[in-house]
Amino acid sequence: MNNDLHAYPVRAVKGVTPAKAKELEALSIGTVADLIEYYPFRYEDYHIRDLAAVKDGEKVTVQGKIYSEPVLQMYGRSKSRMTCKVYIDPLFISAVMFNRHFLKDRLHPGQDIVLTGKWDGRRLQLIVSETELPGGSSSQTGTLQPVYSITAALTQKWMRKTIQQGIVQFGALVTEVLPVPIVDKYGFMPRKQAVYRIHHPDDAAEGKQARRRLVYEELFFFQLKMHAFRALQRKRADGVAHEFDNEVVRQFVRGLPFKLTDSQKKVIGEILHDLKQPYCMNRLLQGDVGAGKTVVAAAALFATVRAGCQGALMVPTEILAEQHKKSLDKLFEPYGVQVGLLTGSATDRQRRETLAALHMGLIDVVVGTHALIQDDVLFRKLGLVVTDEQHRFGVNQRSVLRRKGMNPDVLTMTATPIPRTLAITAFGDLDVSTLRELPQGRKPIKTYALGHDKLDRVIAFIRREVLEGRQAYVICPLIEESEKLDVQNAIDVHVQMSHAFPDFRVGLLHGRMPTQEKDAVMNEFKEKRVQVLVSTTVIEVGVDVPNATVMVIYDAIRFGLSQLHQLRGRVGRGEHQSFCILIADPKNETAKERLRVMTETNDGFEIARRDLELRGPGDFFGTKQSGLPEFKLADLMSDFETMEQARDDSADLVADPGFWTSADMLPLREFLQREQILDGEQLD
Numbered sequence: 285m286n287n288d289l290h291a292y293p294v295r296a297v298k299g300v301t302p303a304k305a306k307e308l309e310a311l312s313i314g315t316v317a318d319l320i321e322y323y324p325f326r327y328e329d330y331h332i333r334d335l336a337a338v339k340d341g342e343k344v345t346v347q348g349k350i351y352s353e354p355v356l357q358m359y360g361r362s363k364s365r366m367t368c369k370v371y372i373d374p375l376f377i378s379a380v381m382f383n384r385h386f387l388k389d390r391l392h393p394g395q396d397i398v399l400t401g402k403w404d405g406r407r408l409q410l411i412v413s414e415t416e417l418p419g420g421s422s423s424q425t426g427t428l429q430p431v432y433s434i435t436a437a438l439t440q441k442w443m444r445k446t447i448q449q450g451i452v453q454f455g456a457l458v459t460e461v462l463p464v465p466i467v468d469k470y471g472f473m474p475r476k477q478a479v480y481r482i483h484h485p486d487d488a489a490e491g492k493q494a495r496r497r498l499v500y501e502e503l504f505f506f507q508l509k510m511h512a513f514r515a516l517q518r519k520r521a522d523g524v525a526h527e528f529d530n531e532v533v534r535q536f537v538r539g540l541p542f543k544l545t546d547s548q549k550k551v552i553g554e555i556l557h558d559l560k561q562p563y564c565m566n567r568l569l570q571g572d573v574g575a576g577k578t579v580v581a582a583a584a585l586f587a588t589v590r591a592g593c594q595g596a597l598m599v600p601t602e603i604l605a606e607q608h609k610k611s612l613d614k615l616f617e618p619y620g621v622q623v624g625l626l627t628g629s630a631t632d633r634q635r636r637e638t639l640a641a642l643h644m645g646l647i648d649v650v651v652g653t654h655a656l657i658q659d660d661v662l663f664r665k666l667g668l669v670v671t672d673e674q675h676r677f678g679v680n681q682r683s684v685l686r687r688k689g690m691n692p693d694v695l696t697m698t699a700t701p702i703p704r705t706l707a708i709t710a711f712g713d714l715d716v717s718t719l720r721e722l723p724q725g726r727k728p729i730k731t732y733a734l735g736h737d738k739l740d741r742v743i744a745f746i747r748r749e750v751l752e753g754r755q756a757y758v759i760c761p762l763i764e765e766s767e768k769l770d771v772q773n774a775i776d777v778h779v780q781m782s783h784a785f786p787d788f789r790v791g792l793l794h795g796r797m798p799t800q801e802k803d804a805v806m807n808e809f810k811e812k813r814v815q816v817l818v819s820t821t822v823i824e825v826g827v828d829v830p831n832a833t834v835m836v837i838y839d840a841i842r843f844g845l846s847q848l849h850q851l852r853g854r855v856g857r858g859e860h861q862s863f864c865i866l867i868a869d870p871k872n873e874t875a876k877e878r879l880r881v882m883t884e885t886n887d888g889f890e891i892a893r894r895d896l897e898l899r900g901p902g903d904f905f906g907t908k909q910s911g912l913p914e915f916k917l918a919d920l921m922s923d924f925e926t927m928e929q930a931r932d933d934s935a936d937l938v939a940d941p942g943f944w945t946s947a948d949m950l951p952l953r954e955f956l957q958r959e960q961i962l963d964g965e966q967l968d
């Protein structure tokens with residue numbers, strides 16, 4: 285936060301040699317600011333305590349008098365064990381010291397001593413790790429000492445000393461960065477004090493207070509960036525203000541074959557409101573699998589078309605593109621809205637024709653895969669871009685598509701429910717709409733976890749369901765990072781299933797198949813000509829076959845909870861009771877717990893929350909698409925309330941016109957400029 289401190293390399297601190305500087309660099313400490321903002325993750329407590337109140341196994345510092353001469357046993361040249369009786373009111377204990385024979389001559393009966401170590405109450409023994417004798421130079425007794433995360437080549441002692449030295453030399457340059465009203469509102473320590481005290485608190489409460497302030501600060505600047513970005517986007521007002529009559533959309537909704545859920549109505553309302561505004565909509569629609577997101581997108585696309593613009597719907601797979609094209613055709617047909625399809629498997633001629641029609645405006649809505657974002661795709665007037673199952677798209681792809689229009693509105697849909705904790709972090713720069721409920725009449729899917737040895741029963745069960753007229757998916761074991769092995773697995777399982785069901789048709793679907801073959805299999809499954817579909821996870825997103833009632837997942841523990849939930853969401857889409865069978869032999873408690881979560885709940889938000897608890901935020905999205913910021917001090921789970929405060933405060937700040945002009949706020953605007961959120965000319 286502080287320019288000046290960032291200008292000094294860490295070498296400027298006394299005691300930091302080039303070799304040490306290199307070690308520090310491995311901890312991302314390059315400047316003095318990095319060094320003194322390298323906060324401890326816990327403290328060692330050297331306060332003297334009453335032994336009577338100490339629990340077995342606890343580490344403790346106690347004070348007493350040596351009672352007997354130490355007894356030393358040497359093991360070889362350097363290893364030793366020394367014991368001596370110490371009186372620690374009201375107990376006589378034995379102090380056990382390993383490899384500290386050099387102390388022998390300094391320990392005499394009658395002498396005062398401070399011992400730190402692990403207490404064994406049953407044997408009245410203290411396994412000593414540190415001693416302090418009268419007149420010793422160190423005086424950590426009675427303090428909390430910071431513990432830093434360090435590399436093997438550094439020691440805690442050196443780190444403590446060096447950070448302390450950094451503060452002595454440069455502490456005066458630490459200045460306040462938070463607005464005064466915020467410091468006052470929460471009764472925060474001034475920054476200088478907080479930076480000092482987090483390294484050297486007088487007591488635990490003070491350490492907490494310092495941390496609280498610094499956590500807030502970290503989260504505040506993070507939130508400020510996102511809110512300022514959003515506010516500027518609105519201020520610029522360079523989006524499309526779609527003009528259409530709400531009644532037209534209402535009519536479209538009345539024409540649907542079902543009644544919308546309250547959630548769907550509310551979310552459509554939010555989107556229509558955004559579409560009419562002159563700024564760019566940037567909205568995330570999250571809803572559990574089967575919540576009915578497609579029809580929400582359809583309503584938004586319909587409004588866009590009625591406002592004289594074109595819409596695009598981008599999806600991650602060709603199967604999904606075709607499926608969406610079909611549903612949109614059905615929904616839009618009565619209104620003469622033209623839907624086009626653009627995927628990688630179109631012939632050159634088809635592609636040329638579609639492109640021409642798009643450019644001339646003969647196609648109102650185009651559905652497609654990443655083929656939509658190639659350079660030769662031009663629109664007449666692109667007004668709305670919807671991306672479905674957004675977690676499959678990189679940010680880049682989305683912005684490329686956006687540039688094709690004149691800042692079209694963007695609606696992003698995901699069925700990976702993001703727990704609230706993560707949503708305000710990962711999507712702080714988006715408005716979020718949520719479909720909370722499923723359409724009525726859905727029967728909850730029954731989920732079971734079985735061992736691989738129960739495969740016979742699973743096969744018998746599939747047989748029964750198929751004989752009742754239903755269909756089944758069998759998802760193959762997942763091999764991380766190797767599509768080739770996934771494919772091999774699918775082929776093996778397909779052979780196995782074909783053998784088990786000689787009287788049924790068993791289909792095979794995997795990512796390496798040519799698109800036409802994939803479509804053919806998928807269509808056969810939809811038309812019930814294939815009863816059992818063996819597939820890799822290509823089936824994961826969006827596919828809608830209501831007659832399928834069984835989802836069998838091999839090696840279920842290899843999948844993330846959210847992915848299992850997605851896969852399970854392929855069934856339970858029709859009137860019949862559906863089942864999900866997780867085949868797994870969990871080896872540890874976490875794996876068992878994950879399966880238990882799946883069998884206990886069908887609620888995607890609950891599953892996401894538990895997934896987050898079990899895996900932590902880093903793993904939640906998978907590293908590739910995490911997009912989550914890394915915080916120095918803040919913890920997304922435990923500091924969630926502070927995150928909410930920081931969010932509200934920064935939202936209020938940027939909503940105040942004074943923020944953009946007043947002299948008080950100049951440091952914050954400079955921060956935004958450094959972060960390239962504000963352009964130079966907007967600063968004054």
Ligand code: ADP
Nearest residue numbers: 542543544545573574575576577578579723828
């Ligand atoms: P998802 O949110 O997973 O994309 P879809 O949009 O594919 O869900 O919808 C799942 C199914 O529910 C579709 O067959 C769709 O036609 C149907 N559906 C959507 N909304 C409703 C509703 N309000 N009432 C009944 N069925 C609905």
Ligand code: MG
Nearest residue numbers: 577578672826
């Ligand atoms: Mg969907």
